[in-house]
Amino acid sequence: MIQRYFKVGGPQDEIRRHMLAFDSWPEWWPGVQTVKVLKDDPEQPLVAISIKTVTTIQMTLQFDCRDVNTIKFRQVKGWFKSYQGEYALMPSPDGSGTTVKITTELESGMMVPKGMVYTKLSATLAQLEEALNNRLGAQAVRGTKAPLATASRAAAAKPVETQAKPGVSRRKLGHVFSTREGLEVWVGGRPYLLRPVR
């Protein structure tokens, strides 16, 4: 099972709308080359997709969109022995955006190294975070978004280090520890050793 979490700077319903706009996936979803909606059912659409990774993978996915917080999918025909999972959308605890939880289970079959498939799929999911944020950002630039949503995206897009409110949290610039070799100074999350020059 592969799990991945990431935060997207936009409201849940907008992210869901983008994720269910299958026809536009090739414009922004990493690796997706073509999409053809075979059954345009709002609750359980059937979609044929080709994805470029190491090779080009063809598959037909059955989606289940009946739950407003999750989008489930299952391969009904395709390259993997089995492939299924879900995208769960949750409001972020700090209120500035949406947390996306992706759970994927796959069996690649005897001839395909599991580690390689896992690494490739993980890398693709990592790219999805940036792609989805970019997609939401691009839509906002075109003026299709409400100002409130744009503001919350901007807040979520800030690096995590800068999210603390000024004056509330005073952060040390560095940490100094005495060791037998000298002073061990941690700056920017990395250690440096200070030795007196004799």
Added chain:
Amino acid sequence: MPTRSRQIPATLEELFAVLTDYEKYVDWSPDVVGAAVLVREGDIVVAEFQSPFLLEGKYILELVHSRPTSITYRQVDQHESRGLQGTWMLAAATGSAGTVVTGQMEFRTDLWKRTADRRRADRVLHRRIDALQAHAAALFRRGNAEPELADPSSFASLAEGQAVAVWASEVEYRFTRTDR
């Protein structure tokens, strides 16, 4: 698995609160430069961290709380027990006030890096416990405020012309007392 223990002059609840306030790790943990909570569902938290000495880029931990005595964490999105995992265990100190904090941390990347990964995890754990002790002492105003930290006045004790060198990215920097 690298394991380190320390008795810290704070209550179980106080230390549990510090250790589960993940967004504040950047304030006291020397290796953490970024932290954000992504999901909070009761005693299960998913948080994103940046700790460049351990891993380049962001990594995600799933943390399970057993209030107020343990926190177990595991890096998500990892194949076959790779990545970062560990526990914080808290127990009331016997015979004196305070809490014994025990940290365990395992970090695994490639098989041929096993020794280096272990050493790296031990170093981070060691410094986190040092910093936790100092942070808790400062926060709760008990005990020695900076027990393991160097006295900043050691710089002031340098004679004129004497220097300390700082190496960063293969460059030597010298702090020299000039009295000017």
